[in-house]
Amino acid sequence: MAETHGAQIPSALNRFDNLLWLIKETQDRFGCLPEKQLADISESLGVTKSDVYGVATFYSFLSVQEQGRHVIRICKSLPCFIKKSQHIVNAIEDVTGCSLGKLTANARFSIKLTNCIGECDKAPVMMVDGRVYADLTPGKISQILKEYH
Amino acid sequence: MPQLQIVLRNCRIIDPTNLDTYVKNGGSQGLKKARRMKPENVIEEIKASNLRGRGGAGFPCGLKWELTRNSPGDEKYLICNADEGEVGTFKDRYIIENDPFSLIEGMAIAGYAIGARQGYIYLRAEYHHLVGLILSAIEQMKSAGHLSDIDIFVIEGAGAYICGEESALMESIEGKRGEVRYRPPFPPTRGLWGKPTIINNVETLMNIPPIILNGAGWFKDIGTERSKGTKVFSVSGDVTKPGVYELVLGSTLRELVEALAGARNIKLIQVGGATGRIVPQGMVDTPLSFETILGAGAVTVFDESRNVLEIVYKTLEFLAEESCGKCVPCREGTIALIGIMDKILNGEGRAADILSLEELSRAMMLSSLCGLGQGAPNPVIDTLQHFRADYEQKLVAKERVKA
Numbered sequence: 250m251a252e253t254h255g256a257q258i259p260s261a262l263n264r265f266d267n268l269l270w271l272i273k274e275t276q277d278r279f280g281c282l283p284e285k286q287l288a289d290i291s292e293s294l295g296v297t298k299s300d301v302y303g304v305a306t307f308y309s310f311l312s313v314q315e316q317g318r319h320v321i322r323i324c325k326s327l328p329c330f331i332k333k334s335q336h337i338v339n340a341i342e343d344v345t346g347c348s349l350g351k352l353t354a355n356a357r358f359s360i361k362l363t364n365c366i367g368e369c370d371k372a373p374v375m376m377v378d379g380r381v382y383a384d385l386t387p388g389k390i391s392q393i394l395k396e397y398h
Numbered sequence: 399m400p401q402l403q404i405v406l407r408n409c410r411i412i413d414p415t416n417l418d419t420y421v422k423n424g425g426s427q428g429l430k431k432a433r434r435m436k437p438e439n440v441i442e443e444i445k446a447s448n449l450r451g452r453g454g455a456g457f458p459c460g461l462k463w464e465l466t467r468n469s470p471g472d473e474k475y476l477i478c479n480a481d482e483g484e485v486g487t488f489k490d491r492y493i494i495e496n497d498p499f500s501l502i503e504g505m506a507i508a509g510y511a512i513g514a515r516q517g518y519i520y521l522r523a524e525y526h527h528l529v530g531l532i533l534s535a536i537e538q539m540k541s542a543g544h545l546s547d548i549d550i551f552v553i554e555g556a557g558a559y560i561c562g563e564e565s566a567l568m569e570s571i572e573g574k575r576g577e578v579r580y581r582p583p584f585p586p587t588r589g590l591w592g593k594p595t596i597i598n599n600v601e602t603l604m605n606i607p608p609i610i611l612n613g614a615g616w617f618k619d620i621g622t623e624r625s626k627g628t629k630v631f632s633v634s635g636d637v638t639k640p641g642v643y644e645l646v647l648g649s650t651l652r653e654l655v656e657a658l659a660g661a662r663n664i665k666l667i668q669v670g671g672a673t674g675r676i677v678p679q680g681m682v683d684t685p686l687s688f689e690t691i692l693g694a695g696a697v698t699v700f701d702e703s704r705n706v707l708e709i710v711y712k713t714l715e716f717l718a719e720e721s722c723g724k725c726v727p728c729r730e731g732t733i734a735l736i737g738i739m740d741k742i743l744n745g746e747g748r749a750a751d752i753l754s755l756e757e758l759s760r761a762m763m764l765s766s767l768c769g770l771g772q773g774a775p776n777p778v779i780d781t782l783q784h785f786r787a788d789y790e791q792k793l794v795a796k797e798r799v800k801a
Contacts, residue, residue, distance in 0.1 A: 308576070
C-alpha cells in the first residue's frame, strides 16, 4: 500500500492502546478497514465496535469501503474550483473509465474529491496516494496516471 | 509598509535538508541564548514582545506559556499545530518545506521555557510528503546536540479540518474522533492526556528564535500597536502571482493582493479562509492586523467574473462536511444554511429566507462550541452586508421589494 501513516511511534504514545494508530496501521496493511480487523481491534482494546467505527469513519483518509490500489483525491475547495478542477475530474474519469466515488474495475484506482490540500498557489491540484500533483491541466492526467499500476 | 522577512528569513537561502547551511546562516543561536537564560526569563521576553498566536485566534503567546509553566505537575507537553486546513492556506507547508530547522529550534526553546520534555508536531495527512524532511531535520539537530532536553515527534493526522482546532487536535493525538472539548479547562491547565499543554501554530514558533536573539524591544518596534511583527500570507485565486508573502502587520490588503500578487478587477477577497471574512473591492485598503482582519493568513481573491452566492455556497458546503458533529448549532446549522442558500440559488427564495439566514447565523455564532460553528456564518453575514443585491436578484420576483 502506497499510503503510509505514522512514520514514527513516540514513546509516550502507547501504540497498543491508541485506537487511531491501530486503525491507521490496519489501513496501511490492508488498503482499507475490513470489518474483521475492526472487530479484532474492538476486542483487543475492550471498546465497543461503535467506538471503533466512530473513529474509522470520522477521518477522510480512512476508508471502511474497499479502495483501489491507488487513491486519487482531487481538490474541490474554492481556489481549485475556480481554476476549473471539474475539468480535471472529467479528464480522470475519461482516462480511467471510472466515475467519481467509484473503484476502477481492476481495483487500480479509487477516485475521490477532497477538501483543500494546501497547494492553492498551484491550483488545480490532486493527490495520488501521498504524492501531490500541481498546476494540472486535463492533458497531463494520462501521463501522470501511467506511473501507477 | 514593506515586506520584511522574519519568519521566512531562511527560505530559499538555506538547504532545508542540510543543518550546516542553517547554522551558517545564524541558525541555533536563539536556542543557545535561551538556554543561558532562566526559563522564566525566556517567557518574560516572549511576553514583552507581545507576540500573538499566528493560527488565527491571536492569543498572547507568552501568557499561554506562562500559564502552562505555572500549572502544577512535572509532565507537560508542547504541540506544534501543523494541521493548517483552512481553505486557501499553505504558508505552514511553505515554511516547513523551506526551513524545518527554525521550527524545531522554536519548539526546543518553547519546551525549555515551559518545562516540556516531549513535543509533538501534528501534521495534516495531506502533508505526508513533508514527513521525511522534518524527521531528517530533527535527526540532524539531535545529532548536533541541540535537542538534549526534548524529544520531538511527528504525528500525522488522518484527514480532518477540525483537528486544526486545538482541543480536537489533542483528541486526535489521543486516538479518538477529532471532536472539540468543552472549555474550560483550557490546555495550559488540562491539555494532552489531561496534562498542562501549549499548542502553538508553526508560524508562531518560527518567530521565537529571532525574538530571543534580538530581544523583545526589536520585535515591538515592528507592526501596529496591538499587532507586533509580521504575518505570512498565502495568496491564491484570481491573481497573477499566487504564493506566500510576509508583510509587516498593518500593511494593507491592497499592497498584498494588487502590488505583490497582481490582482486585477477584484470583486471580493476572502481573508482567513472558510470561517474568515469577505471583503469587497471597496474595502481593499483595510490594514491587515489583529485589530481589523487577519485569520491565519489565507487570502483568496475573486475577480468580477465570479458569482458571490456560489462562493458562499461552496464555503458552507466545506464547513458542513468538516463540522465535527458534536454540537447541534454547528452540525445542523451548517446544513440548514446550505438548504436556504440552495433555495435562493434555485430562484425559489423569499424575503423571509434572508431573514432566516440572518437569524440562524446569529444563533450559530452565539451557541456553537468552537470557532467552526461560530465562524461558519461569516461568509453569509458579510455577503448579506456587502452584496445584498446579489441575493435579492435571485428571490421570487414579487418578493424582491420586501427584502
